Amino acid sequence: MKEQNINLTLKIWRQESAKAKGNFEEFKASVSPHSSILEMFDELNNNLEKEGKDPIVFESDCREGICGTCGLVINGHPHGEKKKTATCQMHMRSFKEGETIYIEPFRAKAFPVLRDLMVDREGLDIIQQAGGYTSFNTGSAPDANAILISKETASLALDAAECIGCGACVAACKNSSAMLFVSAKVSQFALLPQGQPERYERVQNMVIAHDESGFGSCTNTYACEAECPKGISISNIARMNRDYFVSNLKLQNV
Amino acid sequence: MINLDSKVPEGNLSEKWTNHKFNMKLVNPANKRKFDVIVVGTGLAGAGAAATLGELGYKVKAFTYHDSSRRAHSIAAQGGINAAKDYQNDGDSVYRLFYDTIKGGDFRSREANTHRLAEVSNNIIDQCVAQGVPFAREYGGTLANRSFGGAQVSRTFYARGETGQQLLLGAYSSLNRQIKLGSVEMYHRREMLDVVVVDGKAKGITVRNLITGEVESHSAQAVVIATGGYSNVFFLSTSAMMSNATAAWRAHKRGAAFANPCYTQIHPTCLPQHGEGQSKLVLMSESLRNDGRIWVPNIVGEKRDVNAIPEEDRDYYLERRYPSFGNLAPRDISSRSAKYACDEGKGVNGGRSVYLDFADAIKRIGEPAVREKYGNLFEMYENITAENPYKVPMQIYPAPHYTMGGLWVDYNLQSTIPGLFVGGEANFSDHGANRLGASALMQGLADGYFVLPYSIGNYFGSEKPEKVDVKGAEFKAAEDSVNASSNKLLSINGKQTVDDIHRKLGDLLIDKVGMSRDEKGLKEVITKISNLREEFWTDVKVVGKSEDINMNLERAGRVADFLELGELMAVDALDRDESCGAHFREEHQTDEGEAIRNDEEYAYVSAWEFEEPGKWKLHKENLEFESVKLATRSYK
Structure with missing residues (x-):
């Protein structure tokens, strides 16, 4: 499954805390079309860590669309434009070469931003x-x-x-x-x-x-x-x- | 000094649990509220135990590093949960479920624990239905079942391909009820980094608040660790990104023996690796093997389109070698067979994957019926690979998935540290050298709902452990040690990232301590892991500070532990000079490539006592089989 990487411009929301003012920071990425969007973040963070910079804080866990931990707003859509998929199930092949992608946290009064793309739910x-x-109580159930x-x-x-x-x-x-x-x-x-x-x-x-x-x-x-x-x-x-x-x-x- | 008294009760196998429940000390309802229990982890075992202990009247503090207790990785289990209900009238029984489980584990588990698991399996299904878990149903309204690997009866209960989610949400709902009632205090976003032992007994834990970075102490008269397995030691596995061994490992370093670390399961039906940027492997439920046929091209260098390869040029290797179990052969056999096929160069396009083909199933029962059974799995596959499995066979390859090894526990699920109990995948007890499909959910819930609440009560009733104040010297020492470790990690400022080193560890382990192992490779890898650990502590780069959200620091601590555990896996695999279940030593196989066990010398549990990093002392618990006859496992 070897195909050419796609090159993208990423505008990613950075915010220090709930009270701090946030802003978009720009990154360039070159990524395999088979990677998921969160794998792209992993690579990006690995590079930031190598340079001694703070990685972008985002949450994810199962990466199979079932635990509900991940959640990014991608180009204005929670979990991206593709229907019935969680952020972690979004693959880079759905983006075009040279595209600019805007990535933000879930925004709601009841979900204060903790850091960057991580919110409190x-x-x-x-x-x-x-x-x-x-x-x-456990033990009191009748036969199924x-x-x-x-x-x-x-x-x-x-x-x-x-x-x-x-x-x-x-x-x-x-x-x-x-x-x-x-x-x-x-x-x-x-x-x-x-x-x-x-x-x-x-x-x-x-x-x-x-x-x-x-x-x-x-x-x-x-x-x-x-x-x-x-x-x-x-x-x-x-x-x-x-x-x-x-x-x-x-x-x-x- | 470690004492491996298994505390298996007297009596016939089928009466042990009943007798034991009667003989256990009880705590008067009015006194229960005087006992505090800490539960770490809120997956099936942890949430089940916390909720049930709360219902009984104990004061419970539950901890998770997630933002919500519903996110534990139990949620991702797809296929189902076994129980010996025999609703299908196909000859199932408690004894058959017990026997299948112990045979599937290649006779390396403790008989009494495995039998108890089978005994309580039926209560679990009743419990879950009462919670409102929407299991699959027949038209008449009764519960539906399907078959799973390693069994010839249909005993698996399921909710589409989301059984783990539904069971976990059930346990989560019971836990929520107790939180609301005030009997459980829930601590989110806390990672356990140490267990506090006072006068030889577990009395509390040290956690790091993952938002503020603050190190906190919590005390209790008993501690339960239910923090899952360690497959992520391989870097690439089907475990969730955050799954780790740290809670169990820190307990090990405080005196809890670690048992059978080399028993790690490589699951046969996962998606093949897509490239170097991969962070995680994705599992396809093994239930797919009910109707999918596994094959590889017969010809090395096969270039034709898959659908153009005629029957005579396909090798349905599992059906050929194991005619009675066929595609439902146990996981270890299926995985190893796929590895060998790919080693021979017969993998798809010469690479590392084999076909899982539904063409015959679609011919036999029609596409709508296949869709009804596996629709969401097919959708998931198509979403990830951009290929339609109704038209083109799926491609699969084995991936690290489950760890049978874990902290050593006695029949009461108590570790070698009194007052420290271990449930679910984090303990070693029920699956021997290999776990059968749909048995992990069963074990997690058995431990959580039906075993730990009893055995912890017995500990309180008989030992009457005292409360200890968190201001004591032992708590302070544990906090200091956690802070020192964070500061050390942050000060190294080397050149490699945590992931760089973790990937290296994973490559070493999958190559030498994966689906097959041999003496030479194991000896080599022990040295290499030891060197890599040295490299980590001198050349890792961890950014940020500890008094803050710092996921880099979190991962660094987990990888530091994996580097010690990985070495112990190899040490254990080297000690176990036989093949059994998922542990396959190249030196011990038949001419046909089947595993050869050595019951004379190795019918024991290896329980390792920590001395210092890279140095352990082996203790052996001999496995005694009173009821089953040790047989050569045959699925032919």
């Missing part, structure tokens, strides 16, 4: 802690086949459960809303029989935690769905809104 964990579970779940339901629940918690939906949204993220978890449990006992309490608690963590409101622009690396559907938000409405009625004993 703790708000997403706080939302999950508010209700993203079924309340039962005692709960029958249709293939279709299990499949729909998994469609929602595939969310990798990267926060691209927040970065894509003009309001910095994390509703796609919240609705994915709410939907997974709303669809499954195991989630029924706490269904309405859960949606209340998770939506409240969302709002309190500094995320904005959903105004149905669908930008989240368009940028989601796992293709989580906006229909989850509709399902969540329905449950939220019902839960409000239940709270008022209507």
